[in-house]
Structure formats: structure tokens, C-alpha cells
Amino acid sequence: MTQTYVVRFVGGPLDGRVDSHARAPEAPRPTVTHVHLHSGPKIVHHYDLQYAVEYGCEYHLRVEDGA
Template sequence: MEGIGLSDDSARDDGTGADDAVLLFVGGPLDGRVEIRAARHGEPLPTVTHVHLHNGPKVVHRYDLQPLGEQAGVYHLRTSARKSARDESTAD
């Protein structure tokens, strides 16, 4: 087996690298999901939109990123602005 060299990439055979971001989702249909964003894809997006299609109406959820250091973050479910506007109009 002489002459066979191993590259440095073989140490990362699990698909994750030291510069990859670990992202956790809190709330909504993605609650508890953990995602590894590869460093080659750049910085995590500030907002992620999740669209659920089924036999009924389309359901859209938006998650906003709260960074936790350089390589971790939490996406929190955005509360509906329409719902809070409705609540304000009924308060009068």
C-alpha cells in the first residue's frame, strides 16, 4: 500500500468542518430542528421562510436569526405582524 497518500480532507468524513455553522430552530413546524450550514455556503441568512403546502391553504412561517458566536445561531419563529395589528385595533 505504499504510495497511497491521504488528503487532509479525510479527517472530515462526517461532512462537517470547523468553520461550519450550527443552527437551531425554535418554534413553529421546524421547532427542535438542528441544521449544519457548510462554510462554503457563506454566512447564515438573516431570515428563513418555511412554506408548508398541503390540501388546505398555504402556511408560511418566517424565522429570524439570532447569532450565538461566530459559528452558531438560533432561528426564532417570527410572530405575525398582522395578528398584533389586529390586537391593537381592538384595544380602542
């Protein structure tokens, strides 16, 4: 039986999102960028890999300094 690789997002517009993949990547990306396009200005959020757990990995919203 193959275990599903799970990617969780914490904070920001992707908070609570869970992506499932058939297998783990060679190396999880250190940062994931989410771009939100709507009728106003483009909004960019960065999620950083905080730690890898046995089921997959977890990304947390980056707290931007000076905002």
C-alpha cells in the same frame, strides 16, 4: 479537525430542527421562510436570525403582529 456549523430552529413547525453543514456561509441569511403545503391553504412561517453563537446560528419564529 473541522468544527461542524450548526443551524438551530426555535418555535413553529421547525422547532427543534438542527441542520449541520461542513462550513459556515459567508453571512447567515437574516430571515428563513418555511412554506408548508398540504390539502388546505398554504401556510408561511418566517424565522429571523436572533444571534450567532460559536457553533453556528439560531433562527427564531417571527411573531406576526395583528394575527
